[in-house]
Amino acid sequence: MIRDITIGQYYQTDSVLHRLDPRVKLLGTLVYLVSLFCFHNPAGYAVALLFLILCIRLSHVPFGYMIKGMKSIMFILMITILFNLFLTSGTVLVSFWKITITVEGLKLAITMALRLCMLIIGASLMTLTTTPNHLTDGLEKGLRFLKVIKMPVHEIAMMMAIALRFIPILLEETDKIMKAQLARGADFESGGLVRRARAMVPLLVPLFVSAFRRANDLAMAMEARCYRGGDGRTKMKPLIYAGRDYAAYIILLAYLVISIFLGRWSVMTELLTSL
Amino acid sequence: MDIVKAKDLVFEYIRRDEEGNVEGISTAVDHVSLQVAQGDFVAILGHNGSGKSTLAKHLNAILYPTEGTVWVDGKDTSAEENLWTVRQNVGMVFQNPDNQIIGQVVEEDVGFGPENLGVPTKEIWERVEESLRAVGMYEHRKHSPNRLSGGQKQRVSIAGVLAMHPKCIVLDEPTAMLDPSGRREVIRAVRGLNDVEGITVILITHYMEEVIHADKIFVMDKGQLVMEGTPKEIFSRVERLKELRLDVPQVTLLAHELRKKGLPIPEGILERKELVEALRNLK
Numbered sequence: 001m002i003r004d005i006t007i008g009q010y011y012q013t014d015s016v017l018h019r020l021d022p023r024v025k026l027l028g029t030l031v032y033l034v035s036l037f038c039f040h041n042p043a044g045y046a047v048a049l050l051f052l053i054l055c056i057r058l059s060h061v062p063f064g065y066m067i068k069g070m071k072s073i074m075f076i077l078m079i080t081i082l083f084n085l086f087l088t089s090g091t092v093l094v095s096f097w098k099i100t101i102t103v104e105g106l107k108l109a110i111t112m113a114l115r116l117c118m119l120i121i122g123a124s125l126m127t128l129t130t131t132p133n134h135l136t137d138g139l140e141k142g143l144r145f146l147k148v149i150k151m152p153v154h155e156i157a158m159m160m161a162i163a164l165r166f167i168p169i170l171l172e173e174t175d176k177i178m179k180a181q182l183a184r185g186a187d188f189e190s191g192g193l194v195r196r197a198r199a200m201v202p203l204l205v206p207l208f209v210s211a212f213r214r215a216n217d218l219a220m221a222m223e224a225r226c227y228r229g230g231d232g233r234t235k236m237k238p239l240i241y242a243g244r245d246y247a248a249y250i251i252l253l254a255y256l257v258i259s260i261f262l263g264r265w266s267v268m269t270e271l272l273t274s275l
Numbered sequence: 276m277d278i279v280k281a282k283d284l285v286f287e288y289i290r291r292d293e294e295g296n297v298e299g300i301s302t303a304v305d306h307v308s309l310q311v312a313q314g315d316f317v318a319i320l321g322h323n324g325s326g327k328s329t330l331a332k333h334l335n336a337i338l339y340p341t342e343g344t345v346w347v348d349g350k351d352t353s354a355e356e357n358l359w360t361v362r363q364n365v366g367m368v369f370q371n372p373d374n375q376i377i378g379q380v381v382e383e384d385v386g387f388g389p390e391n392l393g394v395p396t397k398e399i400w401e402r403v404e405e406s407l408r409a410v411g412m413y414e415h416r417k418h419s420p421n422r423l424s425g426g427q428k429q430r431v432s433i434a435g436v437l438a439m440h441p442k443c444i445v446l447d448e449p450t451a452m453l454d455p456s457g458r459r460e461v462i463r464a465v466r467g468l469n470d471v472e473g474i475t476v477i478l479i480t481h482y483m484e485e486v487i488h489a490d491k492i493f494v495m496d497k498g499q500l501v502m503e504g505t506p507k508e509i510f511s512r513v514e515r516l517k518e519l520r521l522d523v524p525q526v527t528l529l530a531h532e533l534r535k536k537g538l539p540i541p542e543g544i545l546e547r548k549e550l551v552e553a554l555r556n557l558k
Binding site for chain 2 (some may be wrong): 100115129131132133161162165168169214218220221222223224225226228232233234235236237238
């Protein structure tokens with residue numbers, strides 16, 4: 001069940017995007033996501049879409065694989081579209097029974113859907129091309145400046161890495177406990193929501209107990225291997241910017257300039273004409 | 276030179292009931308003194324709850340003695356300033372392989388120890404390669420630990436300790452969760468380290484077959500050191516071992532029973548070969 005969610009799961013292949021420094025990808029994704037909400041005209045959408053298509057082509061990740069991951073968010077997407085479509089007031093386009101669709105509503109629904117799709121594909125493109133370890137490394141190094149305000153950046157990154165490492169182990173364990181409880185007559189399938197939620201208790205309690213036990217063991221094993229926080233620690237795979245990373249920053253900057261310029265074009269022309 | 280030395284080691288922990296009131300004090304390790312020479316293969320045997328794991332945790336400064344002292348390479352483990360040297364000198368491998376692998380890729384996990392020690396990047400890679408080769412896991416270096424068998428995971432754990440260049444490795448029941456073939460893999464790797472690299476090994480186990488090649492065996496019971504000697508000396512005392520609820524290797528037991536029935540076979544036979552030889556010489 002949980003394994004079906006492919007959205008944002010690392011896709012193993014070799015591409016420029018895969019080899020890019022995670023810090024570049026993190027900042028790039030952030031900039032892209034923010035930029036999606038900065039423009040209000042078709043030209044802006046075109047540029048954002050073009051940029052996304054370029055990135056997808058560069059990533060060598062099959063488009064079908066990405067779309068497959070989108071299925072899980074289809075529901076949210078549909079709700080957004082329907083709400084915008086029916087609940088926006090303005091000039092009436094069609095009207096039947098109690099439902100009215102306005103021009104503004106239609107416009108809003110389309111742009112919102114487009115925006116959401118680009119947002120999700122853009123964000124998942126980062127996780128598709130970056131291993132979780134690389135990602136936490138990137139976060140740790142990229143956010144190191146937060147240490148000045150006493151943010152435990154290394155610790156947070158370490159916790160993320162460990163959490164990711166233990167996901168498959170805990171999944172397997174859940175499966176085992178589930179089977180063990182089923183063998184003793186537990187029923188996870190039937191009944192209403194409340195009954196099903198209650199049926200989860202004999203699953204969750206042993207799972208939590210074992211997770212804490214594992215955490216204790218792991219802490220001891222880490223200490224036994226001289227782990228003492230981030231200070232004085234060297235890296236086996238240190239992050240060093242290469243030429244392509246600088247190139248990526250430049251492309252990103254170019255995209256940002258173009259999208260702001262285009263996105264504000266209408267505003268500017270209005271300003272100019274009003275003068 | 277003794278790599279590990281314990282003198283009058285006592286460890287007590289306080290048992291509490293659910294409200295946190297003191298119920299009583301348990302003595303897990305009771306006045307244990309032992310010495311392990313550099314380069315030896317030493318085994319510690321004992322029934323569940325005999326205090327052998329607690330003793331092991333003292334060698335790595337995870338636990339500190341309530342009374343007495345433990346020295347590792349001449350350094351007192353309870354002194355704060357020795358903590359990291361002690362932990363680097365004595366590597367520790369635990370029972371559950373899943374709970375001691377930190378990296379998501381085999382090579383990254385092996386690099387974890389050297390990273391903590393502040394070893395330069397280039398040297399980390401050298402150490403990782405050499406450690407993985409020593410345990411025969413080099414070809415799996417790019418794999419995820421989740422895909423490995425129990426024996427392989429445990430060998431990765433050993434490589435992870437090895438990469439810190441310890442003088443001594445303590446293995447706390449490393450084979451308890453493995454199948455027989457995994458057990459053989461791990462023990463072979465450990466013996467290789469001892470024979471080839473000359474690393475002192477302290478193996479804690481309750482599988483008797485794993486200890487017959489040890490240089491020295493310590494037997495623990497109820498927190499105390501009750502027997503000490505070479506495998507031959509230890510396994511000559513079958514009755515005493517049974518008293519301590521420890522198994523004896525099948526061959527040793529057979530030889531012992533035959534001897535009881537009057538056959539003139541020496542005590543302390545550890546391997547099938549030896550028994551065959553002894554039976555042949557009967558005529």
